[in-house]
Amino acid sequence: xxSLGELRTLARAARSSGPRVKEKHPDNKxxxxxxxxxxxxxxxxxxxPMLASLYLAFTDYNLLQPPTWAGxxxxxxxxxxxxxxxxxxxxxVYVFVSVPLQLALALGVAMLLDRGMRGLSFxxxxxxxxxxxxxxxxxxILWRQVFGKEGIVNGFLSWFGIEGPGWIAHPxxxxxxxxxxxxxxxxxxxxxxxxxxxxxxxxxxxxxxxxGAGRVRRFFSITLPLLTPIxxxxxxxxxxxxxxxxxxxxxxxxGTGGPSxxxxxxxxxxxxxxxxxxxxxxxSAMAWFLLLVIGAITGLNxxxxxxxxxxxx
Amino acid sequence: xxxxxxxxxxxxxxAMVGASVDQPDAxxxxxxxxxxxxxxxxxxxxxxxxxPLIWLVxxxxxxxxxxxxxxxxxxxxxxxxNYLHGWTSQQLPFSVFLxxxxxxxxxxxxxxxxxxxxxxxxxxRLRFWGRNAFFAIMLGTIMLPFHxxxxxxxxxxxxxxxxxxxxxxxxPKFLAADAFFIxxxxxxxxxxxxxxxxxxxxxxxxxxxxxxxxxxxxxVPALATTAIFTFIWTWGDxxxxxxxxxxxxxxxxxxxxxxxxxxQSSSDYGAMFAMSVVSxxxxxxAFLIGxxxxxxxxxxTGIK
Numbered sequence: 001x002x003s004l005g006e007l008r009t010l011a012r013a014a015r016s017s018g019p020r021v022k023e024k025h026p027d028n029k030x031x032x033x034x035x036x037x038x039x040x041x042x043x044x045x046x047x048x049p050m051l052a053s054l055y056l057a058f059t060d061y062n063l064l065q066p067p068t069w070a071g072x073x074x075x076x077x078x079x080x081x082x083x084x085x086x087x088x089x090x091x092x093v094y095v096f097v098s099v100p101l102q103l104a105l106a107l108g109v110a111m112l113l114d115r116g117m118r119g120l121s122f123x124x125x126x127x128x129x130x131x132x133x134x135x136x137x138x139x140x141i142l143w144r145q146v147f148g149k150e151g152i153v154n155g156f157l158s159w160f161g162i163e164g165p166g167w168i169a170h171p172x173x174x175x176x177x178x179x180x181x182x183x184x185x186x187x188x189x190x191x192x193x194x195x196x197x198x199x200x201x202x203x204x205x206x207x208x209x210x211x212g213a214g215r216v217r218r219f220f221s222i223t224l225p226l227l228t229p230i231x232x233x234x235x236x237x238x239x240x241x242x243x244x245x246x247x248x249x250x251x252x253x254x255g256t257g258g259p260s261x262x263x264x265x266x267x268x269x270x271x272x273x274x275x276x277x278x279x280x281x282x283x284s285a286m287a288w289f290l291l292l293v294i295g296a297i298t299g300l301n302x303x304x305x306x307x308x309x310x311x312x313x
Numbered sequence: 314x315x316x317x318x319x320x321x322x323x324x325x326x327x328a329m330v331g332a333s334v335d336q337p338d339a340x341x342x343x344x345x346x347x348x349x350x351x352x353x354x355x356x357x358x359x360x361x362x363x364x365p366l367i368w369l370v371x372x373x374x375x376x377x378x379x380x381x382x383x384x385x386x387x388x389x390x391x392x393x394x395n396y397l398h399g400w401t402s403q404q405l406p407f408s409v410f411l412x413x414x415x416x417x418x419x420x421x422x423x424x425x426x427x428x429x430x431x432x433x434x435x436x437x438r439l440r441f442w443g444r445n446a447f448f449a450i451m452l453g454t455i456m457l458p459f460h461x462x463x464x465x466x467x468x469x470x471x472x473x474x475x476x477x478x479x480x481x482x483x484x485p486k487f488l489a490a491d492a493f494f495i496x497x498x499x500x501x502x503x504x505x506x507x508x509x510x511x512x513x514x515x516x517x518x519x520x521x522x523x524x525x526x527x528x529x530x531x532x533v534p535a536l537a538t539t540a541i542f543t544f545i546w547t548w549g550d551x552x553x554x555x556x557x558x559x560x561x562x563x564x565x566x567x568x569x570x571x572x573x574x575x576x577q578s579s580s581d582y583g584a585m586f587a588m589s590v591v592s593x594x595x596x597x598x599a600f601l602i603g604x605x606x607x608x609x610x611x612x613x614t615g616i617k
Binding site: 026141142 | 351352354355358359362363364365366368369381384427428431432434435436439440441442444447450451454456457458459460461462463464465466467468469471485487488489490495519520521524545546548549551552556566567568570571573574575582585586589590592593596597599600604607608
């Protein structure tokens with residue numbers, strides 16, 4: 001898989017970022033012409049705004065008056081903002097529960113879907129479809145009803161004589177329903193795992209069989225090590241994206257982050273600070289905090305990867 | 314679990330499955346049982362995965378008072394009433410929102426196809442100053458949480474007078490803001506045989522001609538993947554319209570649906586379900602038509 005090559009290059013670059021031998025640049029003019037839209041975009045919509053928001057993070061800014069310098073006030077305020085830390089905790093729980101569970105399920109199901117098995121494309125489609133729909137408002141609306149007091153989850157539980165709570169309205173369970181929604185979209189990483197499994201040459205298994213390795217042994221000695229780069233790739237990206245989830249928490253909680261802030265994701269709180277309270281400076285400080293956290297966890301992921309990710313080169 | 318008989322068979326048995334080896338019947342029967350068990354599990358999981366969707370569709374055809382009193386998806390009492398009522402329940406006819414979403418989707422697709430393919434060609438085929446650094450930056454922007462650019466971008470668009478227009482949601486696409494698709498296309502172009510490009514150069518074709526007449530036709534699968542993903546993501550996009558479009562005439566479907574959640578007191582669940590189904594139909598069609606490209610595109614990039 002070529003994306004793995006890319007990732008390896010990144011991982012290597014992270015380990016040793018020495019300058020490379022200078023090459024000639026025969027296509028300078030064409031290169032920059034082709035790249036022009038992207039260059040303009042990156043300057044106007046990414047680099048410029050990043051610098052601006054870094055500045056705004058140290059100001060008081062309500063969009064109506066020009067920003068006033070506030071030093072580190074925003075960050076001091078963040079330290080004492082209980083709602084912010086609650087939202088951070090909610091986000092961490094969401095990320096660290098939903099991502100591993102989703103990936104584990106994706107990997108498990110991918111392992112079951114053998115090459116050439118009967119119904120393969122049917123299963124793949126059925127499992128994949130939710131991951132395409134899962135980000136939409138309609139599904140979040142559906143989720144509110146599925147896990148509502150009279151929803152189908154409680155309808156199912158009632159067969160066993162269990163009277164379920166109104167999951168969405170209960171502070172202990174509301175976050176759980178959003179986590180379940182994330183797990184429901186396991187189809188996208190599953191498809192990537194399937195592609196990865198297809199890359200493992202048959203001869204490895206044949207050789208192992210000759211050597212007398214059983215099913216379990218083959219899984220732990222061949223399949224799992226050879227899949228670790230893909231697991232790692234999925235893990236890194238899913239963590240990054242999970243930190244930024246917004247729509248589902250917004251809709252499931254009716255825009256409130258409730259009940260009792262139990263689904264107040266960090267991004268939801270940031271949105272409220274920026275566009276409801278018009279604390280644009282504070283929101284920018286929060287955004288930079290988010291960036292640093294994601295950066296740190298991604299860095300940690302890369303660092304940890306050398307202990308468990310197997311590269312055969 | 315311990316390893317079973319099959320593992321200590323000599324290698325030749327692989328070639329003679331079905332021929333008489335030690336206890337073949339037991340092995341085959343066991344394997345068949347495993348297979349049945351596996352399919353049973355997968356089918357059960359399929360039902361769990363799809364059931365909410367089926368329930369949604371069936372409920373959208375049920376009379377309002379029956380949706381929660383009878384959760385069954387097998388029911389004879391079906392009506393089209395929810396659709397008629399839901400279509401006009403958000404003050405403007407739902408067609409307005411569908412048209413708005415379609416404009417956004419179309420703009421985003423055209424923008425992404427043009428700008429991302431240009432950038433991808435440069436990254437994949439041209440050698441110019443700073444290419445590797447730019448490429449690293451491009452990859453970095455895929456992972457960058459957009460929140461760090463959110464406020465300044467909003468200020469820029471406000472200064473430009475673009476609030477309450479589709480421009481903040483479309484113009485960035487023409488400037489290759491969706492770096493993910495650049496990455497996808499770069500991967501694809503790199504996989505094309507180099508000889509094609511060398512032959513074209515020898516024939517004296519300029520870079521733009523190689524891009525437009527050779528590369529683009531060859532990368533149709535990557536373009537299709539991009540178009541379909543852009544369709545699905547833009548159709549479902551919630552955050553962008555939420556902050557840039559606040560008047561009803563401008564609402565795309567995603568924001569219009571939010572109206573059902575805001576006004577839950579009315580508790581017109583049938584209408585809400587019906588319009589949810591309407592909003593999902595284009596996604597479902599995109600999935601049906603583009604499944605092949607979606608799964609391929611996924612597999613080559615690994616990014617949702």
